[in-house]
Amino acid sequence: MTAITEALRRLPKVELHCHVEGTMRPSTVVELASKNEIELPTSDPTQLYRYTSLDTFLEIFWLVQSVLGDGDDWARLAYESAVDGAEHGLVYRESFFTPARHLDAGQDLGDIVAGLAEGCVAAEEATGVRIMLIADIDRAYGPGPGLEMVQRLVELRRANAPGTDRVLGIGLDSTELGVDPTDFAPAFELAGRSGLRRTSHQGEVTPPTTIRAGVDVLGCERIDHGLSLLDDPELTQRFVDERIPLTVCPNSNIRIANAYPRLELHPYARMRELGLLATLNTDDPALTDLDLTYEYRSVMDAFGYTWDDMVTIALDGVEGSWLDPTDAGALRARITADADQLASSLATG
Template identity: 70%
Template sequence: MIDVLELLPKVELHCHVEGAMRPETVGELARANGVGLPVGDVTELYRYGSLDEFLSVFWLVQSVLVTRGDWARLAYESVVDAAGHGRVYAELFFTPARHLAAGQRLADIVAGLTEGLEAAEAETGSRAMLIADIDRAYGPAAGLQLVTELGELQPERVLGIGMDSTELGVDPASFREAYALAARLGLRRTGHQGENSPASAIATVVDVLGAERIDHGLSLMEDAELVRRFAGERIPLTVCPNSNIRIANAFPSLELHPYPAMRKAGLLATLNTDDPAMTDLDLGYEYRSVAEAFGYTFDDMVAIALDGVEASWLDDSDKAALRRRVQDEADTLRQG
């Protein structure tokens, strides 16, 4: 089943474009932009004992992105790399708070990303849209400013907003103004929650902020009533099992991850890589490892791929077309 899962068309809804930066690109951009790195081999950076340790490295990697061309290169390479493992559509996070604080313009960042995505799509056929992520570490005012600028720019490639960075000691409700403005602007809304926070915080992101999806959502399983609600309302979770182990160290092994329990409870739980280059992952590996760890059949994995289509922010006609593609290519793969 290994080869067919690599070839199965897949959707990814939880991938940070900065976390998809090739190690060699980190090194080259650091040298070009005068950014000092603490190690000679960039791969040595990618070791983390906790989510907060990971974030410190993530912020360092972000710092090498200085010009519009840097953003274009990042976007292009991330899509080309993922397309080689069967990803046909993605909604990618980018987190510009640090760059905006350093004087970069949101218009230039989005233009660079768009340029790279368009070039990669023309080459591979793999499409990607963008989600502008609020960095919680910069606070609610910066989040509101980001959404305000998005409203002024109205970039076609940006579908919505999210919220990431540390969950510790941060009340998600403090970002209600930014999310309310995003809703008025017609932007879709999601939020990272439940990796290092209780189920009540997940409920806050949905009920107070109006999020339509939850990224990670691990602690949801602690609240049976909330699980039933999410399952009944088909509120998607963008789950990243291998990342939860390699970055957050939330579980000792993949076999102990609650992903099967999420599926069994009827949750719309999709599979994603989170930060593939920084965890030495790709979406094909994510599917293979989950299938092997939990004894899933090919049909099980096709169902997960189709759930990715359902959870996406594509319009109904594009969803229907992508659903047919997944089903048709799955049928071909079954025939061997």
């Protein structure tokens, strides 16, 4: 590993767009599938993650989700996810989980959240990485189950159920095409009224009208992906002026959505040039053979960024986060101090 790659690995990093299911180690998929008697198309972990488009990717994603049978499985997933992130300098993550299919199969949201939180606590003790949670509505299941999930979440929070203090807000993911995001307005309204933060996947493969609906109708404070934003200059300017964060996942857009043939053609650099708060994230790192070190290094190379540019990107992750001002300030100070130290080691090394 070159000195700059090692420095990027050690740079403390924040991640705002990462699905816990998408971090599952292939070996864990195989073990949990056998525990829960789920049939896999192959028992060779290296052959599991194969797909050619967003839709075939989602089939694999759903398969991975299906091996999570109980709270212990969720705890294991959350733990391994954080430990694997820590290897690549992750210090804070607001992590998605998407429980629609499990709720549909009879699992209780309370058990899922408690399990995830248990794994997060154990990982925090082992590595110092702090993981908070965002409960994603799965668009494919429709607005009804989405609203029910939020209702149950609100109920659990009121009852102070274990782990619910770790759930910061809600999101909206899965299939974009053919789904009107405004159908999910009641779920988002309830979340907003109940003090939950709001974000949603928009504009990965849909036009900027869905991004506008995300902020104006769903009340989202940030947008996940938002690739088509630049097609609407007026909306782009509003995102710049209001510092509405985008959680961008350049390598995922290439590997999952096949949106661009190579990284150099991704709009990430253009987004940042325009002054957008475009954060850098991995989305589903295990399923796409990615990690935060590679994400930072490849983006640095593709767009000719300097070390200082990469530190600014890391700090933008803090600005885009839902940390309270005190914790955000402390994290910013930590990133800056570590970055200075890494920079001087690069200069002398």
